[in-house]
Amino acid sequence: MSTKDWLEKDYYKVLGVSKDAKPEEIKKAFRKIARENHPDANPGNAEALQRFKDASEAHQVLSDPGQRKEYDATRSRFGGFRFPPGGSGGGGGVDDLFRNAAGGASGADFSDLFGGLFNSTTRRAGTTRGPRRGSDVEGEVTIDFVEAVDGVTVPMQMVSDAACPVCHGTGARSGSVPHVCTKCQGSGMQTSTAGGVFAVSEPCTECRGRGLVVDDPCPECHGSGRGRSTRTMSVRIPAGVTDGQRIRLKGKGGAGENGGANGDLYVTVHVRPHPVFGRSGNNLTLQVPVTFAEASLGAEITVPTLNGQPVRLRLPAGTPSGRTLRVRGKGVSRGDGTVGDLLVTVDVVVPKDLSSDARAALESFVAKAPAGDPRAELFAKVRS
Numbered sequence: 001m002s003t004k005d006w007l008e009k010d011y012y013k014v015l016g017v018s019k020d021a022k023p024e025e026i027k028k029a030f031r032k033i034a035r036e037n038h039p040d041a042n043p044g045n046a047e048a049l050q051r052f053k054d055a056s057e058a059h060q061v062l063s064d065p066g067q068r069k070e071y072d073a074t075r076s077r078f079g080g081f082r083f084p085p086g087g088s089g090g091g092g093g094v095d096d097l098f099r100n101a102a103g104g105a106s107g108a109d110f111s112d113l114f115g116g117l118f119n120s121t122t123r124r125a126g127t128t129r130g131p132r133r134g135s136d137v138e139g140e141v142t143i144d145f146v147e148a149v150d151g152v153t154v155p156m157q158m159v160s161d162a163a164c165p166v167c168h169g170t171g172a173r174s175g176s177v178p179h180v181c182t183k184c185q186g187s188g189m190q191t192s193t194a195g196g197v198f199a200v201s202e203p204c205t206e207c208r209g210r211g212l213v214v215d216d217p218c219p220e221c222h223g224s225g226r227g228r229s230t231r232t233m234s235v236r237i238p239a240g241v242t243d244g245q246r247i248r249l250k251g252k253g254g255a256g257e258n259g260g261a262n263g264d265l266y267v268t269v270h271v272r273p274h275p276v277f278g279r280s281g282n283n284l285t286l287q288v289p290v291t292f293a294e295a296s297l298g299a300e301i302t303v304p305t306l307n308g309q310p311v312r313l314r315l316p317a318g319t320p321s322g323r324t325l326r327v328r329g330k331g332v333s334r335g336d337g338t339v340g341d342l343l344v345t346v347d348v349v350v351p352k353d354l355s356s357d358a359r360a361a362l363e364s365f366v367a368k369a370p371a372g373d374p375r376a377e378l379f380a381k382v383r384s
Contacts, residue, residue: 011058012058015062027059030058030059030063030177033055034170034178036048037052040170041169131256133256133263134253134256135254135263136254136264137265138268139156139235140268140269143241143270144271146306146307148240149239149332151239152237153236154235155234156232156234167225170218170225171217171218172217172218172223173218180211183205189203233252235265235267239333240332242269246266246267246268248265249267252265284330284343285345286342288303288347289348291349295348298319300312311327319348320346322346327341330342
């Protein structure tokens, strides 16, 4: 705050306390005003907003022993006079005050009299709250494997604009209150200069556009000041979403203020595993057991698909266990409209129990089709 603000504003009157009020009285008075006039508890009430900002400014000065001492000394030195209101045409304001004090003399210099008290670099224009974008909302959903592949519409509970019943909209834990952001002075916006020419306004990085800073958040609303409602909205989860993916739904978040755009909804998706199918990118995976005879002689086998009729797959003769075969167009839909494949991995099943005839036949097979030692190459690599 500038010295001009201190001369014009009676912070003790704003809080309704005496000039010799103790710190506890000042704190108690501010808390009462903050609860009654908090912006989240009085949406669209410009008078309550201004009252809250004035009380926050007063509390910021009077709760600091050093600032309070300087404030009292400044007002005592100049008798607490107020500046005439500025305006066009009829005059008024600081320049007219100086001009009148000089008997109408034009160009009078009062820098020596006031010691640079009203240096223009210390003046701050009043802040006004313009359009403010709504807050982004985070959510989580858990869906089935098939729903993730095909896409699904799910209901989600949203945060309403109603004040949190625990903190009454302040966003602060009981016994504490938020304070006006010192970076944007409560406007929720900050201005930066690009290249020294263009002034760019954007949400304040300190308070994230709220204008207030909560040091000790409410455990119920986590500092948002908003209460939970039973209102639900339908959210479309696109086809092909993966486990842990975070999707953005533009304009589905918190409502904007003063004509500002709505925030976005960010949904983190959790996918339940499927008992049979797996996934590799846009391809589905499937492990299929086959017999030793089918793998050795070759066969035509039937395999299931995730959505649709089973398909027949040709198993070449001599297929080893672990080989992967591809069924095109039976996977996950891509964003461009194409579809991934079904990757079928062969698992050769070895029988646990053999009859005497089966054992004799297998021994005869080994004698007639000797394959040599399949591990010879493995040991040769180890030795080398």
